[in-house]
Amino acid sequence: MSIFSGIWIPLITPFQAGAVDHRALAALVEHYREAGVAGFAALGTTGEPAALSGEEQDAVLATVLRAAQGLPVIAGITGNRAVALRERVLQLNDQDIAGVLVSAPYYIRPSQGGLIEHFTTLADASAKPIVLYDIPYRTGVRIELETLLTLAGHPRIQAIKDCSGVSETTLALILDGRLKVMCGNDDAIFTTLCMGGAGAIAATAHVRTDRFVAMYRALAQGDLNTGRAIHHELAPLLRALTSEPNPAPVKAALAGQGWLANELRSPMMPASAGLARQLAALSAV
Template sequence: MSIFSGIWIPLITPFQAGAIDHRALAALVGRYREAGVAGFAALGTTGEPAAMSDEEQDAAIATILRAAEGLPVIVGVPGNQTVAVRERVLRVGELPINGVMITAPYYIRPSQAGIVDYFSTMAEASAKPIVIYDIPYRTGVRMELETLLTLAAHPRIQAIKDCAGSLETTLALILDGRLKVLTGNDDAMFASMCMGGAGAIAATAHLRTERFVEMHRALARGDLEQGRTIYHELAPLLRALVSEPNPAPVKAALAAEGRIANELRSPMTRASDALTRELAALLAA
């Protein structure tokens, strides 16, 4: 049975006085583990890896793996230099992780044939399963359905974090059945799971985690009424958490709960004062 289902947390990286707060990171992982999440995505965009050195990234992975206590962990490996990304895939593949999450090469905007070649190269190099991270508004290139279906034929490419914003493509991938579809657009998770999607890699699930887990379980067993009730309950918080650039709202909310310092690395900035007040009110309700 595939591990790529349920609610996964794309972990933020807590900072304190400019350094990674490993104690806070481990505490977050422990909390989400107890809440029943299916796994963790380390060093996705929510984790601010672009603002971290390789040494800091490795240290964060080590902390997450220790705190996860056997729950699946996948690691983000973005980039646009094929040789460098392949080397990183090989390196993280030596760790006791459960998969590698890879975006299309950003900024370059390769052809669809180039995308197929790129992911095929990574899949051949990787000792661990590949999760395609399809997020065209960050990479600048859209992965067409035909491209995704071609890549689905590779045995090591097993899932997709679907952030493309196309219900038509999402449904086609679900019906095809070879890739487990985990939505990454949090406001689309309910629709995706109702169509048969496997779950979500959801930044918003850093908050009210148990309810996100309960929603997925309800929908997975076909209890649409309960799933919808939970989604409606979560909707105001979810909307607020995606209203400004990620991960600033999530960090503001976690800081309001006293779990982390409200600190990001430049060029990211903290959530606005108005949103911070709104989040505090929603969490107190």
């Protein structure tokens, strides 16, 4: 069975007085491990990697790997300089990671042919499995279905974090079967799992993690009634956690629970006071 299934946490990066709070990060990883998550994504969008130096990124990954205690960890990379990205993949070959999460290059909006070259070059350089990251509202370019099916033929391209928002593409990939489809749009987790998706890499699962895990397990076992009930239970929390730019709502909720300081790096801003109060109530349910 592929490791790319179940509920994965795309970890936030806690800060304290401007510095990375490794103690809080390790405590969160331990907490999520005990809640039954299947794995972790470090240095993805939710982790604010663009605001971290190279040294900070390496330190964050090291902390996550230690605290994960054997649970799989994938490391995110993004950018638009092909040479630098390939060098980063080669560096990650020496890390004890389960895979590399790779998005389309941002800002430059390459052609679909350019995307095939981008992902294929990195997959050729990687000793680890590649998880494609299709998130067009951040990169400015969508990885089209035909392109995804072409990339699925590469032996190291094994899964996708699907943030396309196009249900036809999601279903086509599930039916094709070569890529494990991990939902990345949190409001589509229930639908993706019901269609046969492998799991989710879900920022909202930072909060009430055990219920997300329970929903996945119920649906994986064919218990639609229980899965639907948990989805309905979580719906208000999902709406609140996605109502302002990620990861501000997640950090506000975790700060309200005492896990970390409510800090983000500029130009990201903390969640509004009203949302923080709403999240405090929803997180305590």
